[in-house]
Amino acid sequence: MNYVRISVKAPAKINLTLDVLAKRPDGYHEVEMVMTTVDLADRVDMTLREDGEITLDCSASFVPDDIRNHAYKAATLMKEKFQVRQGVHLYIDKQIPVAAGLAGGSSDAAATLRGLNQLWNLGLTRDELAKIGAEIGSDVPFCVYGGTALATGRGEQIAHLGAPAPCWVILAKPPIGVSTPDVYGNLRVAQIDNHPDTKQMLQAIATQDFSLMCQSLGNVLENVTLSLHPQVRQIKDLMVASGADGVLMSGSGPTVFALVQKEAKVHRIYNALRGFVKDVFVVRMLGAKEGEILA
């Protein structure tokens, strides 16, 4: 089918675990992370341009609209790699908070790769798109597939997992942006004393055991971000005090998420947080499903 315009959902991710095993000679860190997508999503609209230009607009004016934008980078890379004559206008409807630890920019890039594969009739597989995504950022390959996965290497090696136990996810982002390179830069790998039990998390997911999943949550970047931004600790404490079953910071932060199974608790936690931070979202995990193309 020949498209002229296509809209693709770009869901946020959360890290159920994030472990760092070593610092690599290339400056990246060897990680082991269990990630899952949630139904808080940007939307990337792609309109064919016959003049060959790549242009971008975003509903959030502070997000870069040039090559610094991960979605723009994705389009440039695809055009160059496959010598595409046509161009594209990208419009990003931004719903995911920026620099939040939710992979918003990476997911926009992944959505752009998926969308352009159709718009430009490239016929690439998801695995091929994920490989291209790794050239943009470590989180992009995961975002190309979505669902739930174990990510290793620098985060680009993906092993798919089944859906975790169904539950509510309450996200709260304090009004600060966190730089991922700064957080990794402040991490002292030899001093990490809170490695998560990744195997136990994999077991919790395989058996859809909600309480084991909550017990297995862990993120070694949390202490680094907590020391830079004490508000993150306050949000965690508030979630626990309001009855959350499990609480963790996502990625390099500063977004913190709470997991709960009972709907009554959702309201209690949401109301407690809203008195404290503006950005609070109640979402569901997307399970094992792949990112959805809307039109």
Ligand SMILES: C[C@](O)(CO)[C@H](O)COP(=O)(O)OP(=O)(O)OC[C@H]1O[C@@H](n2ccc(N)nc2=O)[C@H](O)[C@@H]1O
């Ligand atoms: C924190 C996470 O979001 C968790 O999912 C990811 O590990 C980071 O993924 P990302 O933002 O896509 O990261 P990239 O854009 O590839 O890298 C940004 C910077 O983060 C640091 N970085 C990133 C990934 C990794 N495994 N080790 C690192 O040390 C590096 O300083 C790198 O220059």
Ligand SMILES: Nc1ncnc2c1ncn2[C@@H]1O[C@H](COP(=O)(O)OP(=O)(O)OP(=O)(O)O)[C@@H](O)[C@H]1O
């Ligand atoms: N499409 C985009 N959306 C948001 N930010 C973008 C985008 N492209 C580039 N950026 C830049 O990337 C930086 C990180 O933004 P992003 O929202 O992707 O962070 P994040 O959620 O912490 O990512 P990750 O969890 O992958 O580390 C911001 O400073 C922003 O200027």
